[in-house]
Amino acid sequence: MANREPHDGPILEIDNLSISFFTRMREIPAVMDFSCTVQPGEAMGLVGESGCGKSTVALGVMRDLGVNGRIVGGSITFRGRNLNAMTDEVLRELRGSEIAMIYQEPMASLNPAMKVGKQLMEVPMIHEKISAREAFERALEVVTDVRLPDPKRMLDSFPHQLSGGQQQRIVIAMALMANPSLLILDEPTTALDVTVEAAVVELVKDLGKKYGTSMLFISHNLGLVLETCDRICVMYSGEAVETGSIKDVFNKMRHPYTQALFRSIPLPGADKNARPLIAIPGNFPLPHERPPGCNFGPRCDYFKTGLCDAQDIPMAAIKGHDRHSSRCLRFTEIDWLAPRALPSGKAKGSVGNPVLKVDNLKKYYEVAANSMFGGGDTKVVKANETLSFEAHEAETLAIVGESGCGKSTLAKVLMGLETATDGQVFLDNRNIEATRIEDRDTSTVSSIQMVFQNPFDTLNPSMTVGRQIIRALEIFRYGNSEAERRSRMLELLDLVKLPRAFADRMPRQLSGGQKQRVGIARAFAGGARIVVADEPVSALDVSVQAAVTDLLMEIQRNEKTTLLFISHDLSIVRYLSDRVMVMYLGHVVELGDTDQVFSPPYHPYTEALLSAVPIADTSVEKQHIVLEGDIPSAMNPPPGCPFQTRCRWKSEVPENLCETRIPPMRRLADGHEIKCHLADDILMRMAPVIKISAELHNSLSVRRQVRSRAT
């Protein structure tokens, strides 16, 4: 490989780095006074909410800040050489070979018009001038290393012929071809499904060990960082606020923001009563509107006037910890073991009668196999296969599954945007499966409404917030006059806890969380009785997720709404749902109470999903179940059990049953059903996927008891 001069000491040393973007109006300081060190073979995690400057740090290291970005202070030292002082040529050489970067979107790094193998071989052929034969050998080896099936065929395909997970593996392989000393990964798995994400993360971890590559792993997900990294650096609004080893930061955090962050995320190890979510109040400051003194000041519980807002806060080391420091003036005074102030527990409303009943619902799409000329062969996509379930008044039913499993199709049929191919949907004992939305009466339409996933898309950008809600009221025929509707609109803003002044704002003046609240207000405008929430918080930052989730739950409690909560995030599902329905390739594979679904016996797919969820809790022991391969296409589902291509329990079923017969829905307990051939005794043998390790658990509960006695 490249003959590099040996170097001991840190691979990457960033010292007081400041980066600004210059626009015509002003300077935008994106990163300020940022320091961190990555030792050889070490994986450094960089976490923070979007816009806090994580990517800017990475691009700064790559010296790829675009036309208006500049390093305005500090230094970046890579293997003892100062990156700031390098010429473009040297940098270019360095970027391809010694530092490699992996982006969120795999296609951004791949050339769509070139075969994968050729792209891989180019890397060492350019940087190391090795022969094509040698390069091919290396490509084959690396592709095998990233665990792609059938490496030779992979090398011979174009990027678009691969799935998202496979593309991301190719990008990783490409980075590894140069055998870099530093690998920068910017949210490498955000675009992937959870089970695929788990496999890619597992891979990255193993490769780091095998090749001895240092890593800078950027993520907004604390759980992922826990699983992949040795050290962590928490960023807030352009600054590093806390850095240290994973263990120290997760268990002995010394910065109020880190603490607040941990308190706002759901952990599947605990349920909502023991550990309710606490949202961080307020909003993330924009780069040019940062407060004086501590950036976190306005949202900090420990804020002290005259101290925290009086000076710039330096990073200070914490005595007795290993390279652990915090940017807080009061971390020695704060009682870090004080229990969280529990919000007064609100009693859950009792679940009422069934409002929605779905019986053997099927939705098939016919797609022309040869779309150019229509006609000819048509293929059938089975988006929903014999779905049956009921949803009761004031109940939260979570619908869980990865992309392509038919969640959105189900939502469309319920909303009337599509009609069912077969089966029945009853709303209060009236069939609605064949009635398109334009044929439904206003009351039916207004009683099933939807909350959408992407906050940046959910509101019409060129209409004021108030107008959009009033329009919903108009179309639901609420009120007789404009004034009546306007006052109702203001009430709806109150309901979602937004200031009334927002009525006259344009959506672009609102933050993501606020837009999502408007989306909720709009859905409830016609007094919706069933609300389908399609991943309503997954695009929001963690600190905002908690607040929006709470709001949704509270409205539901008061209005006795039935909430169909679509999600792939099992942690949040555990927090808020009463019952859970797990879907895979159009089938319901498991249905039951939250407790039943989250404890063994599981359906094999549920088990894998649970194991894939990254958990930001060092006391949790997780069984690692890595699913092979990707989700099959709904156009071409496997015969027999839909999950059989990836199932690790398949061998326990006799007579090849899994590959030949679709398993029937079976009742395991009252209200708990799974779709699997596994025999009862095998199901009973299943071990829980998530365990709170006994020792830590005990020490925690002892601490809790001591506290409660003291108070």
Place this chain on the structure above:
Amino acid sequence: MDPMSWTGTLGPILNPLIVASIAVFFLAFLTQAVMIFAGMRPGEVVITPDQNHGISIPRSPVDYTLMAMKYAILVFLACIVLFFIAGVFQSDLTDQGVVGAVGARFLPVWIALIITFTVSIRFKRVLGLYGKLFDSPIGMVGFFLVMFWVFTAIFAGLVATHGPIDVISQMRNEVPGAFIPNSNEGDFPAYLLGGDNLGRDVFSRMVHGAREVLQIAPAATLFAFMIGITLGLPAGYFGGKMDTVITFIANLVLAFPVILLFYLLVTPEIVLAGVPQYMSMVLFIFPIIFFVVLFNSRYHTQPTKRAILLAVVLVTGALCYFSLISDRGDSDSPLRFWPEVLDIFDIPGNLLIVFVSVVFVNSPTVFRIVRGIVLDIKTRDYVAAGQTRGEGPWYIMLWEILPNARGPLIVDFCLRIGYTTILLGTLGFFGLGVDPESANWGSTINEGRRLLTIYPHPPLAPALALMTLVLGLNLLADGLREESLKD
């Protein structure tokens, strides 16, 4: 009497400056080209590593030549402005010179421009996209040029020195600044930009031409847009067979040679058969459909409001529509039942042809732009939200999708007015379309073309006018595009 000089009394002072600035500009340009060729680069931004991140830009020789060019242009413009200002205050034509006198004639336009710019810049923060235009120098220059011609069109009566078709036979092909022999008391005593081969005033024809051009081009473009939008929205939104058919027709029209189309439209047999009239009957109905659907989709939940709005739209729409397509003087008109009392205005047949052809040429392109934007926007969640609360397709197209497509459409509208202006010129150039006597820039250029080598001034003035207007529209579109992307 000798014609007046170009630069009047200020000439001896400012002329050397003007010549010098032009010389400096070209010298600097050449030097810079040589330097860049030799591998020199402009200086790059350097951040001083102190506390408050000052930026400094060290200058290289290339920067100095750039500066020289910039200042040369500024000096040149300053001289012209000085001529204009002096012209306003001098009363004698010989003192003013041609440049000064022209500047003085445009006085109402200058005043209007100054008011517009002061007010707009003062309130730019509350004026939305229009206000943001004043953050972009390019956009401002474009807006200035466009508004110059708009105000010229508005104040044409005040600015022009003579009527557009007044003929003074002694003034045939006279040079710029020529005095009219024994002119009447009270009449303007000179032809500022000379006379054309019939003895008409070139300056006045240019000014009145602005009115002709700006009356037709924006209106015709607006029609083209309405038709493009009314067809593009459903094609993009519904897709399927309808989309295939409309797209095919649009491509067919686009592939049709424009000039051939114009010739066909003015061929006597075709005109006699009433083809342009039938075409206009179809084309002009689209705006009515557009507005009816627009208001109906929005207010169908409030029957009274809807009834009032629709009545207003339908009555005015029908009145305009039938006035437009029926012509009491024209016995060939296919539509003669419309009572004359209600026929509020007539459009000369030629103008109708211009409208029809402009719409015919432009709307397919607009259609394609709209369709493309719709394909993108219809996947947004707010469109899905509209569908799930039971909005009709037209509400979604017109109120949810169209407003969010406005950025690219406004930009394209500006560009397309420029294109239409040239198209009108081309039409006039071929002797098609508007009245041959008219002051329309295209026709004027065409007329002057024959004697171009001997008397270049008659076609030059309208050609420059056309050029600056189109340039202004393009710059304006650039500025708008730049600023709308920033949000």
